[in-house]
Amino acid sequence: MDSAVATRLQLPTIERSIALQTYELSKTYRTGFWMNKKVKSLNSVSLTVYEGETFGLLGQNGAGKTTLLKTLLGIVRPTSGRAMILGASLGDRAVKQRIGYLPENPYFYDYLTGWEILNYTGDLFGIERSRQKKRIPELLDLVGLAQSAAKKKQLRQYSKGMLQRIGMAQALINDPDLVFLDEPMSGLDPLGRYQMREIIVSLKAQGKTIFFNSHVLSDVEKICDRVALLAQGELIALGSMQELLGTAEKYYVMVKGGRPEMLQPWLPDMEFQDGLWAGHLNGAAADFIDSLALMNAQLISMSLARPSLEEFFVKQLRDRGIHSSS
Structure with a gap:
């Protein structure tokens, strides 16, 4: 569109509602026998998460991910800075009715059954039992737990994956607007991870905001709108996949047949x-495709080449001289 026409039309800017926002949020712990040593777990973290967004928080063990999440939930008090959740200050009790939370290692009264723990959680939220009778079966179906097992089996008999699933169900019992998930894929097999991803995608489709930590970067890359990277308590990267990983300018190509000496100029690293034959394309994709017949070659695949989120993550840490914390 011509710029003069756009100016005359006064095209509106779409404003996005904010689900949570932090301003220079910091947390310092005292440690040691005399409590005279200070460890800074968060260092002036400022970020914004928009309503309806799936937001991933990345970082090594000890980077401050869980501290940030617990600070936002009001479990931990910040040393300095402030934050807003769904338009209210941290700790607002009315806002907590609109939040769901799955801890990294959920612990429940293990003598209760899965159904009973969901009843108990529903009671804490003041949800009527008549509503719970409809809501609980929906949640059990969503997280892939059979109703019969949830009614009869005590939580002490649950596997790690089953506890993770019932934990997700209790996090959603109140139909929250904002869901906090701390390592939601922890303890799940490949099928369980796939199902958890599908649950998160379905929550986003309902317009909910999801804020979660994860070490499984391939899952994060698939489902997150934006991500933030924490390192030693500091926010060192924030943005969408395109903003962080870039828009690939080269294609990675795989071809069958052809003469190597003719393919070489097109695929110098083949x-x-x-x-x-596989390599990065040097030249215009359309011209290369037109030349395949002359080279007696068949195109098998062509995909945009850009670094993965895992490669980006490792590079950011290495550039700052940060090594594995495990």
Whole structure:
């Protein structure tokens, strides 16, 4: 559109509602026998999460992820700075009715059954039992737990994956607007991880805001709108996948057949893998495709090449001289 026309039309800017926002949030712990040593778990963290967004928080063990999450939930008090959750200050009791939370290692009264723990959580939220009778079966179906097992089996008999699933169900019992998930894929097998991703995607489709930590970067890359990277308590990167990983300008190509000497100018770094020539394309994609017939080659695949989130994550830490904390 012509800029002069756009100016005359006064095209409106779409404003996004804010689900949570932090301002220079910091947390310092005292440690040691005399409590005279200070450890800064969060250092002036400022970020914004918008309503309806799936937001991923990344970082090594000890980076401050769980501290930030617990500070937002009001479990931990910040040393300095402030934050707003759903338009209210931290600790607002009315806002807590609109929040769901799954801890990294959920612990429940293990003599209760899954159904009973959901009843108990529903009672804490003041949800009527008539509503719970409809809500609980919906949640058990959503997280992949059979109603019969949830009614009869005590939590002490649950596997780690089953506890994670019932934990997700209790986090959603109040139909929250904002859901905090601390390592939601922890303890799940590949099928369980897939199902958890599908649950998060379905929550987003309902317009809910999801804020979660995870070490499984491939899952984060698939489902998050934006991510933030914490390192030693500091926010060192924040943005969408495109903003952080960039828009790939090159294609990674795999072709079958063809003469190597003719393919070489197009694929200067090409290698022979499992009967195919593969490499990064040098030149215009359309011209390369038009030339395939002349080279007696068949295109097998062509994909945009850009670093993965895991590669970006490792590079950011290495550039700052940060090594593994495990």
